Amino acid sequence: MASTYDLYRKITALPQGKRLFSIAFSQKAPYFASIHLKVDEMSPHFAQITIPKRRSVQNHIGTVHAIAVCNGLEAAMGLLAEATCPKGARWLPKGMEVEYLAKSTSDLVCTAESTAEAWANGPDVPITVKATRADGTVVVAGTIHLWVTPKK
Template sequence: MADMSQVLTLWKKTTALPLGKQLFSFAFSQKAPYFATVRPRFVELRPNYAELVVPKRRAVHNHIKTLHVIALCNGLEAAMGALAESTCPPDKRWIPKGMEVAYPAKASSDITCIAETDPAAWTSDNPDVRVSVKGVRDDGTVVIEGEIRLWVTPKPQR
């Protein structure tokens, strides 16, 4: 990638500061305010990889007092969005076109949301880029897993 994205630049600048990951997490949530509903705490960000934590708190509980699956999907989409912004070549743009998830276990703790892609997918002529996503409980149990499909195309000429 020739040019570093604004998101990756912000990550590198803020994480060099005390409380930098918290600052980045807040700033990222302001850009897409819906993400703020799950209060994501970014842990790591680099091309093809993003990791954040969605804290277990009452505001995102379901009727059985675990994290609601839609809150988890929001966390996965936030991780995917940060990954896509940090990975997409500067001459291309991306948009999500679908998400499929399964939730094999209860989300009874904070959940670490991870998004990963194959680096070759971003330089291929195929506009369909698949992002693997999963959410992991504190004890290592996967509570949600799936794929977010992106449509990655050249930016229009101006």
């Protein structure tokens, strides 16, 4: 079976490929569909998605709800992990630490980044995540910790 990263590279080479991949990815983990994400980039050690500011993700003050932002951060982390995890290993999120730094008043770009060193020093692999508004302000920043172990 093709890996998620292989599918990303194959599908995004097609016209409307990023849109099609975003839909497929959202269906793999249906909760991701609730934020209407768009996959912008997926590669080893980096992934980026966009969450549009829509009524369905807003809270009572009209900003993107903190949990919707965390959902976007986890989606970006999952893409990074799928593209980075070594063959013969598996990953599982084991915790998330985030700080809410500013109001989420626009579409948000969620990124996840890691280093080769972090993956080599596992099994606890920290992934740096952040969500940025359209004006460049970081609204949420944190770390998602992965547990990376050999497949049995």
